[in-house]
Amino acid sequence: MKKILFFFITIVFLAIAGCSQEVGQQADELGAEIEETGEVIEAETEQVVENMNQEIDQTVEDFDQVIVAEGEEAVIERDILFPVNEEAYDQLFAYLEQPEYTKIEDMREADKVMYVEKDTKVDVLDVDVIKSKVSIQSNGQEGYIPTEFLEQVSSS
Secondary structure, three states, rough: HHHHHHHHHHHHHHHHHHHHHHHHHHHHOOOOOOOOHHHHHHHHHHHHHHHHHHHHHHHHHHHHHHHHHHHHOEEEOOOOEEEEEEEHHHHHHHHHOOOOOOHHHHHHOOOOOEEOOOOOOOEEEEEEEOEEEEOOOOOEEEEEEEHHHEEEEOOO
């Protein structure tokens, strides 16, 4: 009986030892896969960050080349409705989002906005990323316009 018990214990021990080795080997393989995956993710992250930095640098460079500066002469790139003050600017763009044509027409009738044609020359009074305050050269009317609608007048 002792021999059978010893034999049974030996078999269980060998089975556990064998499983333990197999589990250890699987753990090592899993650890290597995790490390490899971590390296791949790190490399991908580095690439994404590098690409984003390049895009940001390019955007800043493009912005610096396009943006008009206070005191410069510029032209309006397209036909626009020209808000005569900041409140009218904010109101107009709120109405444009809907769009609420009747309210926009009411603003025109109340002289809060006026129609201005493409290529109208303006003097830039104040510049913000979103909007700029300008003065129309032909009539002196001041108002606000999205900065992106302004183009520098090239000095020849």
